[in-house]
Amino acid sequence: MKKRNGYRISAVLLSVLLFVGLFSPIQMKASAAFDVNAAAAVLVDAETGQVLYEKNSDQQLGVASMSKMMTEYLLLEAVKEGKVSLDDTYQVSDYVYTISQDRSLSNVPLRADETYKIQELYEAMTIYSANAATIAIAEKISGSEAEFVKLMNKKAKEFGLEKAKFVNATGLNNKDLKGNHSTGTQTDENMMSGRDVVTLAYRLVNDYPEVLETAGIPKKKFREGTDDEISMENWNWMLPSLVFAYEGMTGLKTGTTDFAGYCFTGTAERNGQKLIAVVMNATNESGEGTYNARFTEMKKLMDYGFTQFERQEIVAAGSAIKGAETLPVQKGKEKEVKLKAASDLSIFAPKGSNPKYKTGVTLNSSDLNENGELVAPVEKDKVVGFVSVKDDQGQAVPFLKSAGKTNVQTAQNIEKANWFVLSMRAVGDGISGGWNWIVDKVTGWF
Structure with a gap:
C-alpha cells in the first residue's frame, strides 16, 4: 500500500514539474514577446x-x-x-x-x-x-x-x-x-x-x-x-x-x-x-x-x-524547380520545354525550426491550351508562371498579394515542328509499341 502511494506521489510531482516547465517565466516571456x-x-x-x-x-x-x-x-x-x-x-x-x-x-x-x-x-x-x-x-x-x-x-x-x-x-x-x-x-x-x-x-x-x-x-x-x-x-x-x-x-x-x-x-x-x-x-x-x-x-x-528569423534559400536563379522541371509543348520540335527560376527565392524561417519547404509552380493559364500545354514556337525566357512554396505541413507560406513573385521561365527555344513531323506524330499517336519508337526516331531527324 505504501509502495502504491509512493507511485501516486511521484506521479503528482512529475505532473507539477511538467506544468511548471511548460508555463515557466521563460516560456511565458517568450510567448508574450509575440x-x-x-x-x-x-x-x-x-x-x-x-x-x-x-x-x-x-x-x-x-x-x-x-x-x-x-x-x-x-x-x-x-x-x-x-x-x-x-x-x-x-x-x-x-x-x-x-x-x-x-x-x-x-x-x-x-x-x-x-x-x-x-x-x-x-x-x-x-x-x-x-x-x-x-x-x-x-x-x-x-x-x-x-x-x-x-x-x-x-x-x-x-x-x-x-x-x-x-x-x-x-x-x-x-x-x-x-x-x-x-x-x-x-x-x-x-x-x-x-x-x-x-x-x-x-x-x-x-x-x-x-x-x-x-x-x-x-x-x-x-x-x-x-x-x-x-x-x-x-x-x-x-x-x-x-x-x-x-x-x-x-x-x-x-x-x-x-x-x-x-x-x-x-x-x-x-x-x-x-x-x-x-x-x-x-x-x-x-x-x-x-x-x-x-x-x-x-x-x-x-x-x-x-x-527570431533566418533566411533560407529555396530556389536559386536559373535552377529547375523540383517536380516542375518541364512543361509539355504542342506542335514543337521537342515535346516539352525545360523550366527555370528567373531569380533567387529566399524564405524567412523561425530560427532553429529547420522546416522542409516544398516548391511548386503556379502556371499562367492564359498561356496554355486546353490540355495544359504551351503551343510552339516557344521563346526562351518566356514567363509561364511563378514559384509557389508550402511548408512541411502543406500550408502555403503567406505573402502579400502585390508582392513581387519569383517568375518561372522557359530555359530554351522550341521551334515549331514542320508538317512531316506533325504528320508522323499524328500517326504515332494512334499506334503503340515499336511504331512509336520508330516515329520518335524519324521525327528526331527533322
Whole structure:
C-alpha cells in the first residue's frame, strides 16, 4: 500500500514539474514577446513581401495620417510620369489656407495666395505630416481634393486593397476640414485593414524607395531663413537622434486621430534584412492609447523580425524547380520545354525550426491550351508562371498579394515542328509499341 502511494506521489510531482516547465517565466516571456498591444498588427519582409506576423490584419480600421502614404505614392508616380515636377510651384487656395491656419492639426502655416514649391510641400507632408500641404499636393495633381480622392480609390483597387476606403487626401476626420469635405459624410474617416496598410507601404518603398530619403529625415526647417521658418520634427520618434531612436529605422508614417487611435507604419533595415511593420490603435499594458505605446509596440515587432528569423534559400536563379522541371509543348520540335527560376527565392524561417519547404509552380493559364500545354514556337525566357512554396505541413507560406513573385521561365527555344513531323506524330499517336519508337526516331531527324 505504501509502495502504491509512493507511485501516486511521484506521479503528482512529475505532473507539477511538467506544468511548471511548460508555463515557466521563460516560456511565458517568450510567448508574450509575440503579442502586440494593438487592434491590428502586421510584419512583413520588405523585399519578398513574406508575412512574418499578423494580428487581426483583415479588420477595417481607422488609418489616420498613414493615408498620406497613398498621397506620397501618387505624387511620386506623377513625377515619374512627367505630369508633375518637384520644382513646380503651387498657389495657395482658400481651402488650403484655411486648413493651414489650424495649428491644432499638424500643419505648417501657409500664406494666402503665396506660391510654394512642390518639393517643400512634399517635405512638410512626409516629415511633419502637414495636412494643408497634403491637400495642396492633391490639388496640384488632380485640380481638386475630390478628384484626387477618386485617384486614391482607383489606385487602391489596382493594388488589391480590399478593405481600403479613402474620403480625403490627409486621413483627417472629414469634420476637421472646415466644411470643405467633398466625399462621404461629415464624420467619415479613411479606413483600411492592417494588411492593406502594409501592402500600400510595401508598394511605396519598393516602387519609389527614394521616399525613405525624405521620410527618414529626423528634423528640418520649413522655409529656413525666412519670416515663415518653422522647425519640423518628424513624428516618427524612432528615427536616429529622436527620443525613441531605434537602430536601423528608416521611415515611414505615423497617424493619429481620436477615431483611429495611435497608428504607425515603420520601416527598418539591419544586416541587409529589411522589414515593414504596422500597428493600428496601439495601447500600453493598461490598454491606454498613447504616442509612446505605438513606438513600444513597433519595437516589439521589429525586434521579433530581426531576432527570431533566418533566411533560407529555396530556389536559386536559373535552377529547375523540383517536380516542375518541364512543361509539355504542342506542335514543337521537342515535346516539352525545360523550366527555370528567373531569380533567387529566399524564405524567412523561425530560427532553429529547420522546416522542409516544398516548391511548386503556379502556371499562367492564359498561356496554355486546353490540355495544359504551351503551343510552339516557344521563346526562351518566356514567363509561364511563378514559384509557389508550402511548408512541411502543406500550408502555403503567406505573402502579400502585390508582392513581387519569383517568375518561372522557359530555359530554351522550341521551334515549331514542320508538317512531316506533325504528320508522323499524328500517326504515332494512334499506334503503340515499336511504331512509336520508330516515329520518335524519324521525327528526331527533322
